[in-house]
Structures are given as structure tokens and as C-alpha cells.
Amino acid sequence: MDQAELRKKLETRLNQLAVKVDDIDHTLMEASPADFEEQATEAEGDEVLEGLSQAGHDEIDAIRAALKRLEDGTYGVCVSCGEDIAPKRLEVLPHAALCISCA
Ligand SMILES: [Zn+2]
Numbered sequence: 001m002d003q004a005e006l007r008k009k010l011e012t013r014l015n016q017l018a019v020k021v022d023d024i025d026h027t028l029m030e031a032s033p034a035d036f037e038e039q040a041t042e043a044e045g046d047e048v049l050e051g052l053s054q055a056g057h058d059e060i061d062a063i064r065a066a067l068k069r070l071e072d073g074t075y076g077v078c079v080s081c082g083e084d085i086a087p088k089r090l091e092v093l094p095h096a097a098l099c100i101s102c103a
Pocket of ligand 1: 080083101
């Protein structure tokens with residue numbers, strides 16, 4: 001995959017995530033339970049949503065870091081050991097910062 005294509009792929013994913021996370025954060029802020037029973041259910045739902053939101057933010061950070069590495073010319077190099085990350089791994093996880101042995 002060439003760099004322009006890769007960048008586009010990462011940016012598309014970033015935009016999709018931003019919309020999704022925004023939506024989740026919005027739902028979290030709006031939640032106002034009507035009674036106690038609902039409050040309990042809602043609290044459980046909130047935990048799931050918070051987990052999703054956190055995961056989304058983490059992935060956004062990881063993608064931004066990958067875009068920066070692309071910019072710096074260090075993309076595809078493991079940030080821990082400095083070895084090349086296997087292309088197969090990057091295909092599955094384009095924002096991977098670690099090689100398989102370090103992950
Ligand atoms: Zn490594």
C-alpha cells in the first residue's frame with residue numbers, strides 16, 4: 001500500500017471514530033434516568049458506553065500517532081524495538097505502533 005493510500009485509510013478511520021465517539025459521549029452526557037430501577041440499568045449501560053468511549057479515544061490517539069509517524073518517515077517501525085513491523089500486521093492494524101513480539 002502506498003503512503004497516500006495509507007494516509008487516506010487512517011484519516012477515514014479517524015473521522016469515523018470521531019463521529020462515533022462524539023455520539024457516545026453525547027449519549028453519556030444526556031442520560032438522565034427517570035427512576036431508581038432505570039437508574040441501575042442506565043448505570044450499567046453507562047459503563048459499557050464509557051468503555052466504548054475510552055476505547056475510541058485510545059484508537060484515535062493511536063491513529064494520530066501513526067499519521068505523525070507517516071509524516072516523520074518512521075511509519076512501520078516498531079516504537080519499542082526499532083524493528084520493522086510485519087506488513088501483514090499493518091494490513092490488519094494500520095495504526096500498529098509495536099511489532100508482534102513487542103505487542
Ligand atoms: Zn518491537
